Amino acid sequence: MIRLERLTKTFGKFVAVNAIELHVPRGELFGFLGPNGAGKTTTLRMIAGILRPTEGRIWLGGDDLIADPMSAKRRLGFIPDRPFVYEKLTGAEFLRFVAGLFGQDGKVVERRIDELLDLFELSVWKDELVEAYSHGMRQKLIISSALIHKPECIVVDEPMVGLDPRGARLLKNIFRAFVERGGTVLMSTHTLEVAQAMCDRIAIIQEGHIVARGTIDELRQQTAAGDASLEELFLKLTGGEAVRELAAILQD
Amino acid sequence: MHPLALIIAPKWRTALARFRQGQTRGKALIIGSVGLVFWLAVFGVLYRVLGYFRGVEEIGPLLASKLLSLVLLSFLSILLLSNVITALSSFFLAKDLDLMVSSPVDWLHVYLAKLGETLVHSSWMVALMAVPIFAAYGVRYDGGWFFGFVAIAVVLPILIMPAVVGSAVTLILVNAFPARRTRDLLSVIAIVAAGGVVMLFRLIRPERLARPEGFQNLLDFITVLRTPTSPFLPSEWTTDAVMGYLVGPFDWFPVIVLWSSALATGVLGAMLHYALYPTGFTKAQEGAERFVKGWIWQALLGPVFSPLSVSKREFVIKDLKLFFRDTTQWSQLILLGVLVVIYLFNIRALPLFTGEQVPFYLVTVVSFLNLGLAGFVLAAIAARFVFPAISLEGRQMWLLRSSPLDLRALLWSKYWVGTVPLLVLALLITVFTNVILKASPFMMAVSVGTIVLLTVAISAMALGFGALYPQFETENAAQIPTSFGGLVFMMTTIALLALVIVIEAVPVSTYLRASFNGQPVPVDIWMIAAFVAVAVICLSATGLSLKVGLTKMEGFEF
Numbered sequence: 125m126i127r128l129e130r131l132t133k134t135f136g137k138f139v140a141v142n143a144i145e146l147h148v149p150r151g152e153l154f155g156f157l158g159p160n161g162a163g164k165t166t167t168l169r170m171i172a173g174i175l176r177p178t179e180g181r182i183w184l185g186g187d188d189l190i191a192d193p194m195s196a197k198r199r200l201g202f203i204p205d206r207p208f209v210y211e212k213l214t215g216a217e218f219l220r221f222v223a224g225l226f227g228q229d230g231k232v233v234e235r236r237i238d239e240l241l242d243l244f245e246l247s248v249w250k251d252e253l254v255e256a257y258s259h260g261m262r263q264k265l266i267i268s269s270a271l272i273h274k275p276e277c278i279v280v281d282e283p284m285v286g287l288d289p290r291g292a293r294l295l296k297n298i299f300r301a302f303v304e305r306g307g308t309v310l311m312s313t314h315t316l317e318v319a320q321a322m323c324d325r326i327a328i329i330q331e332g333h334i335v336a337r338g339t340i341d342e343l344r345q346q347t348a349a350g351d352a353s354l355e356e357l358f359l360k361l362t363g364g365e366a367v368r369e370l371a372a373i374l375q376d
Numbered sequence: 377m378h379p380l381a382l383i384i385a386p387k388w389r390t391a392l393a394r395f396r397q398g399q400t401r402g403k404a405l406i407i408g409s410v411g412l413v414f415w416l417a418v419f420g421v422l423y424r425v426l427g428y429f430r431g432v433e434e435i436g437p438l439l440a441s442k443l444l445s446l447v448l449l450s451f452l453s454i455l456l457l458s459n460v461i462t463a464l465s466s467f468f469l470a471k472d473l474d475l476m477v478s479s480p481v482d483w484l485h486v487y488l489a490k491l492g493e494t495l496v497h498s499s500w501m502v503a504l505m506a507v508p509i510f511a512a513y514g515v516r517y518d519g520g521w522f523f524g525f526v527a528i529a530v531v532l533p534i535l536i537m538p539a540v541v542g543s544a545v546t547l548i549l550v551n552a553f554p555a556r557r558t559r560d561l562l563s564v565i566a567i568v569a570a571g572g573v574v575m576l577f578r579l580i581r582p583e584r585l586a587r588p589e590g591f592q593n594l595l596d597f598i599t600v601l602r603t604p605t606s607p608f609l610p611s612e613w614t615t616d617a618v619m620g621y622l623v624g625p626f627d628w629f630p631v632i633v634l635w636s637s638a639l640a641t642g643v644l645g646a647m648l649h650y651a652l653y654p655t656g657f658t659k660a661q662e663g664a665e666r667f668v669k670g671w672i673w674q675a676l677l678g679p680v681f682s683p684l685s686v687s688k689r690e691f692v693i694k695d696l697k698l699f700f701r702d703t704t705q706w707s708q709l710i711l712l713g714v715l716v717v718i719y720l721f722n723i724r725a726l727p728l729f730t731g732e733q734v735p736f737y738l739v740t741v742v743s744f745l746n747l748g749l750a751g752f753v754l755a756a757i758a759a760r761f762v763f764p765a766i767s768l769e770g771r772q773m774w775l776l777r778s779s780p781l782d783l784r785a786l787l788w789s790k791y792w793v794g795t796v797p798l799l800v801l802a803l804l805i806t807v808f809t810n811v812i813l814k815a816s817p818f819m820m821a822v823s824v825g826t827i828v829l830l831t832v833a834i835s836a837m838a839l840g841f842g843a844l845y846p847q848f849e850t851e852n853a854a855q856i857p858t859s860f861g862g863l864v865f866m867m868t869t870i871a872l873l874a875l876v877i878v879i880e881a882v883p884v885s886t887y888l889r890a891s892f893n894g895q896p897v898p899v900d901i902w903m904i905a906a907f908v909a910v911a912v913i914c915l916s917a918t919g920l921s922l923k924v925g926l927t928k929m930e931g932f933e934f
Contacts, residue, residue, distance in 0.1 A: 221690050
């Protein structure tokens, strides 16, 4: 469903993403992990069509994102890490607007707006301007907007930020149900417990390169880490020494 | 480092870094040149006026003094309004407040830092404007180099006092209403007040004061000049000090009154801040609960835009909703209305029909030149409302770029949402002024045709330059046109207006000559070529601007 071929992004001389190759098939929830500044968000923003790759190709369900962006984007729902939305629209109006961007309108959309707002417990806030929403409510609204047009794949950057435990649980269930019905989710997160519990496969990116990928068991084999947790694997792959040094500094 | 300096440091370091980042030699040169030309123009005009006053015995200094007091009074009013609005952002809505309030910083330092921020943000323009004015007074009345220090010493208090009073008014208002609601309220009040003052000032027709026949005798005139606007106004004290220094006799009293009042106001402001700020700041955190009836918009606008594709229709409706729900945006329409009324009033007040015979030549020339003026007004309006359109999408660009919305559709929607109202306004201004001027059908046709072409081009240029010089970090739409890009847009538009006027001068002069000689208007090759050239220039400017804007938008990365 999502295929990246030698995807590269440079900012001046800085190589943020370096020729990464990735394939996420239908019906898979794929975790994209890495330390801060490793290139996760840049990769996801390229897949969403917000950043233009310096080199390489992005395929979404058989459509080339660069050559045929309209068709490719129709398949996609993107959830960014920072929930910037139009402050002077109501929640329902925002969802209606997003559906319009995907060429959808009418009673079907209205019904879906009600369903999604109900699902995320935002029905009471339906006709209130977004400027009065809390951070978590905005995050829920953006998640709803990514689902309003019934995408085939969802690309999500730090989905749990700002969500309460109830919202986080709900989101996990939604993503699980989505992939069970044949959808694809590519998710970046720092919450390793979430990644371990939810993801079918995981890739770890560092300094623009994918340094490991596979199921948790495959990652354990690759790193010869026995029955280590994902957190331990992550630290081992991304320079755990630094973390230990930090812990020592904090103890001092 | 002193705590106050520590609080202020991030602000000026940010400003410095932004200045260094955004500065190129060309940019600095353009801004510097425009500023210098403006300063020289103000200085030149005032220098001449003061020269004329100086030549008038007895009442010369009185006239100069009256003029200065009027200028300072208008500065004081502008400063007060501007400080009230700025204080709301700096004291209650700024992003650094959470850090500042949660840190163990003395309340007085917070007050002084925020007061300084308010003062600088709301007074820099007035302070810059004051430079050529005081320079003209100093040079004309031989004030010498020391006059510069005197001017600074007497102007500073009238910058401080409105900042303190404005902040205090905002503090009281925020304690009464939630900050976000107060912002809406203040924008409307400020705009209505500004519009009212401008309208009142124009409608009393100050030009009549220049006609001596309006006064029964010289004594009445002098009495009016001698009477201070109000002895309790700081602008009057500054005038007294300045004129005392320049013309004599110099008296320290107004300077002492100015500084003691400024300091006393500061102390009272600080006391009020101490008493009310904690409650006000807490209230400012409350969101303004605003349930809106979105279905009314959908029911009204949906059918109107139903012929458009879904994405274009939703985009246009979204833009209209955002505009009319943002008080800071729509309230400026009030000011716009006032300016249009004044514009028409000015045309009506022109002394064209005072003689027995209607001066045909003059009417035609005024009607023709009016095109340029109307074009300038439209450019200013486009700078305020169309130029920021792309910048205002900045934070939401993640959504637009990740959706299958064609950027051409986005640009198309923005273009027509801006152009249609602009076109209605342009036609209203042009047709009404020509009717008031009793212009001939030929001039009416030329004016209407040209203004339509100009509007189409100006709107496209505003959008194109807005995309070329985006200000994605600025949340306040009103600040976007004052950026470097806004300046470049205005300069390019003025060049286009000048070009169109120069080209059309050919057919208009042919028409004038023929009419003057009582001959029929010759439709020759030159006349046709001139109109075709104007159409080609305007349409090329439209196409090119939109194309450049689109290319730039396609390259946006977030």
